[in-house]
Amino acid sequence: MATDRGPVVYEERYGWTRMTVGIGAGSVALAVLLLVLDVPAPVRWAGVVVFGGAALLTAFECLGRRPAFRVDADGVLLGGAPVRYRATTARVPWADVAAVVVWRQSFPGRAMPWVGAVVRPDAVPPAGPGRGALSRPELRDRVPGLPEGVVPVVMCRAVNGWTLDRPALVSAVGAFAPGLPVLLDE
Structure with a gap:
């Protein structure tokens, strides 16, 4: 060559692969699920921070294209x-x-x-x-x-x-x- x-x-x-799409989408889905379910506020916000952070980190990695x-x-x-x-x-x-x-x-x-x-x-x-x-x-x-x-x-x-x-x-x-x-x- x-x-x-x-x-x-x-x-x-x-970049975006089957695995990164799954991790990103799964993290967003879990964060949204915690927002709509009736769970104690500390659990809700801790979960939103963790899963939302995972979604943002995945997007940061994929969109950065390093x-x-x-x-x-x-x-x-x-x-x-x-x-x-x-x-x-x-x-x-x-x-x-x-x-x-x-x-x-x-x-x-x-x-x-x-x-x-x-x-x-x-x-x-x-x-x-x-x-x-x-x-x-x-x-x-x-x-x-x-x-x-x-x-x-x-x-x-x-x-x-x-x-x-x-x-x-x-x-x-x-x-x-x-x-x-x-x-x-x-």
Whole structure:
């Protein structure tokens, strides 16, 4: 995937997905329900603040359209949390990336996809949130190709509030970091 100007950047932005629409609509519905039901005033107003706040936060995240994930010439960008976006955004330069990984975390009735960059053992992992060791056996089983006996540091984010285009991810990594493995859970 390249143009006359070079490889095509792969970027996903926070926005409206089935999950964010459900959270926003459900929060508004619960806030309205508390306003019309005969419940004690402290419960009513606490619920309206909590559920109304959740609806506003969801709308703020979706309408802000900030980058959630990006693969470009500089490396991998993992977008931050809505309220503290700048403080929780992480960039991993290509020189520090050993692999790009995609896996699923299972919950009752559904699975949450995750994407991340495995940091090379000799690199200093970027500071900040979203850094964790893929050491639990169930995660190792979900991400094929990780070396045995090594607990890699993975900078990662849940695919939540945005969608992941796996073919575009593989294409962009191949264009910007030829030969770098992209490990998909399939």
